[in-house]
Amino acid sequence: MKAKEAKLLNFLQTAPQLVIPIYQRLYSWGLRECEQLWEDIIRCGQDEDNHGHFIGSVVYIEHGLYSVTSQSPLLIIDGQQRITTASLLIAALSEAVGEEEFIEGFNQAQLRGFYLTNPLLSGEKRYKLILSQTDNETLRAIIDGKAQPECYSLRVQENFEFFQDKLKDKTILETVCKGLSKLIVVDISLQRDNDNPQLIFESMNSTGKKLSQADLIRNYILMGLENEHQTTLYNDHWRKMELLFGQEAYSEQFDSFMRHYLTVKTGDIPKIDDVYEAFKQYFRLSRQSVESAVADIHQYAIYYCAITLGAEKNKTLKETFQNIRELRMDVAYPLILELYNDYQNDVLQLDEFIEALRLMESYVFRRAVCAIPTNSMNKTFAGLSKNFNKQRYLESFKAALMLLPSYRRFPNDEEFKREIQIRDLYNFRSRSYWLKKFENHNHKEPTLIDSATIEHIMPQCDNNADKVPQVWRQALGDEWQRVWETWRNTLGNLTLTGYNSEYSNKSFAEKRDIEKGFKYSHYILNNELVELDNWNESTILARAKRMAERASNIWPSAHLPIEVINAYKPQNTTNAVYGFDDHPYLAKECVNTLFEAFRKAVLALDPCVTEVFLKLYIAYKAEVNFVDVVPQAKRLRLSLNIPFAEINDPQGLCKDVTSLGRWGNGDVEVGFENLEDLPHVMALVTQAFERQMDN
Structure with missing residues (x-):
């Protein structure tokens, strides 16, 4: 130099x-x-x-x-x-x-x-x-x-x-x-x-201007080659990828594509700013030629553009990918790319690929409706294929979804139908998505709803109870304000219309019978409204129940016979089962009182929390243990799975046991011996639980 x-x-x-x-x-x-x-x-x-x-x-x-x-x-x-x-x-x-x-x-x-x-x-x-x-x-x-x-x-x-x-x-x-x-x-x-x-x-x-991660990767691959070789690889692959994406999408999305590509190839999710370094490491370890590396990236770029940019040729796949984009399922792209590659290579059949995509769509939508935290989904999708048996592709795919534990779970029909009836779906992140699905499910002549708006049958009134018209107060009864506040944004009260401003805050009978009213609507969602004489809490709940039943078919859960599911479950290496009798101190009234109050409070933190009796302690876990309980003669000794430096302990109840041997998992020890300390103890336990959920 x-x-x-x-x-x-x-x-x-x-x-x-x-x-x-x-x-x-x-x-x-x-x-x-x-x-x-x-x-x-x-x-x-x-x-x-x-x-x-x-x-x-x-x-x-x-x-x-x-x-x-x-x-x-x-x-x-x-x-x-x-x-x-x-x-x-x-x-x-x-x-x-x-x-x-x-x-x-x-x-x-x-x-x-x-x-x-x-x-x-x-x-x-x-x-x-x-x-x-x-x-x-x-x-x-x-x-x-x-x-x-x-x-x-x-x-x-x-x-x-x-x-x-x-x-x-x-x-x-x-x-x-x-x-x-x-x-x-x-x-x-x-x-x-x-x-x-x-x-x-x-x-x-x-x-x-700072180079993008994609710029750095392209330069890394091509810079060391002779000019003629550079030109060949660029024209055969990289330039075609740039044209495939288009100038705007290439500059905005290619870094994300490479991140998803590397997740497929390595099983790890690189940070968006570390994609270049992750690629260099992957390329060195893979020991593949430059030609095969660029060709492989090009092939996956074709899949990615089919999924994210509407470039898919198959009509059914194209519609499914459109739904996936509307639901903003970016976290699932690595798994979708892997499935697409297997579909292209005849490892996965088209009908199986479509069913798998729709199950993934159901999984994401059901979890959103059930308000299950989404922060683990990228890791869930990135690692799911490790559990596949590609000789029995769809079956093992379903089993992997059905066996997801705790807060990664696939909500069952009971949970989904219950939650979709009470959830605020008007302020849901993808309301046009779910309304379109309701309107067009199993319809061979789907209706375009791009020009439609969401209609509150019982009016929204700018979210101000003082603006609820007298005619609606009378229709809703003595508890009109509770009914209005509870149900106005929920499934049973929402529909589609192209005449939102004409309907305004009119009575139900007017909305039904006026020109262009529900009685004359082309939307299937409005068909059942035509026969109703009034609109109140009971009709809202009845409609919500019917729609929830339909929703469980639109967004199905995965189903397999129990014997098939059992075949995919990890084999338990021990047959030992433990319970109360293995912890004799729980027989003492003072300790049992503490334990029953504590377990009730911990299990109430979230439906995903499970209790497991082990030989030496009782574990409470979301996916792994966040607090373990060791019953002692006069108290419960708790082990919190959180670094001592991170715990906020205003009452000074915690002890640092980082370097000490203890039964249970975690660096923080808390003694619980007085029932009045339960709120302070639970504040500490909640920190350990939320840390696991955040991670």
Whole structure:
């Protein structure tokens, strides 16, 4: 590696040609960066005492030795943004100065002949700077003074026009020339055989826009290859992926795609900012060729775009993926990608794939309705396939879902039907999703509901009880306010309409019978309203019950015979069963009183909490133990599974047992011997429980 300070214009003049390798991202500087460069140039152009302004480094790879008869182009690996922007400014400046020479060396012919072109050469070699793809065609049109091609780079053209506009003020041209002549870069040349361009590239603390994780991965894969090999892999795979995503989706979603891809491949979920490092580790350990790695990423990118961007060709899959997107099931994408790959490779049949997707959809929706914490779902989906037997794919998939424990559970029909009747579904995160599913389930002529709005049959009244009309107070009875507050946003009171403003707060009979009322509605959800004479708590609850039954079919649970489920259960290595008799101190009245009060309070924390009697202690767990109880002669000794440094203990009840041997799990010990201390003890236990749920 050779590094030296150089004037930017000298660097551009002496370089035979600067080539942006095909793997580099497209030109991405916006008006903000152009404005900053402009201000720097004006500032140092006006300051006679300023003899140089540093704008960053230019790092490039020299292909070979220079000779009198042959000079190779320089491949830019860092600095393309500032070099391209400077070239756009020089092109605009050459137009503005014309034949006039404001300072020596700054007339049109010299600006173009020194810094933009090699005027005595022709073809590709005529241009000083070679960009990639549409960027290059746009820059050439600017340099040659020709009309832009039909498909041109908006960013390149916009920035050129920015400088054109700035240079309309002829009074600043001399200042711009002076400032431009003072720009300094660090000229860093690398030898491919002696230097590692990727390591140097990663370590550069360059100004400008931060590279995305996808940019870094692409550069890592392609940078070390010979130019011809780079071009082949880029054109065969990476460019096709960029086109597959589209420019906007590629810049916004490709990092997320690579995160999901790595989760499929490794079973671990990298943080979004660590995707590049995770990929490097995966690539090194996989020992696959660059060709197979890029081809595999390309294949999964096709799956990802089918799932997330509507590119799926199969009609049924396309509709299912649309539902998944509306439900915002991003956490499930790694598993969906794995299933899609197995479907494409005939390991999983199409009908099985569709059923698996719909069960995943049901799992996510049921849990949301039942208000089960979602913070574990990404890990649940990422690790679920470890339990699959792909010789019995769908069966093992269902078993894995059905055997999920505690707060990862698949809510059963009883829990789901109970909760969907009482849940606030108006403020549910995906209300258009569930309304569409209700309206179109098993319908061969589905209705578009994009123009419809959600209608409160018993009016919402801006969530203000004072605005409830008298006609509705009478219809709802003496307890109208309780009924209104309890049920207005729930399943039984909600439907679809295209005439929300016309219905307003009208009585039920008016909403039913007016022109375009429920009686004339095209929506299936309104059919049963036509026969009703009034609307009150009993009719709301009756409708909710019917709809809950229907919901259990729209979002089905997984079902397998009990003997099949048992075959998939982990085998218990011990037949020992423990109970109260194994803890003799529980027979003492004072200890038993403490224990019964404690267990009631712990089990009430959440439905997912389970109690397990073991030989030496009694464990309470969500998925793993968060508190263990050891009955003693006059008290209960509790072990809380939480680091001592994290516990908030205003009463001073906790003891640090991090380095001590104790029955039970955890670093915090609490003695419980007085019933009046139960609220303080439970405040500590709750911290251990919530820590596990959060993790």
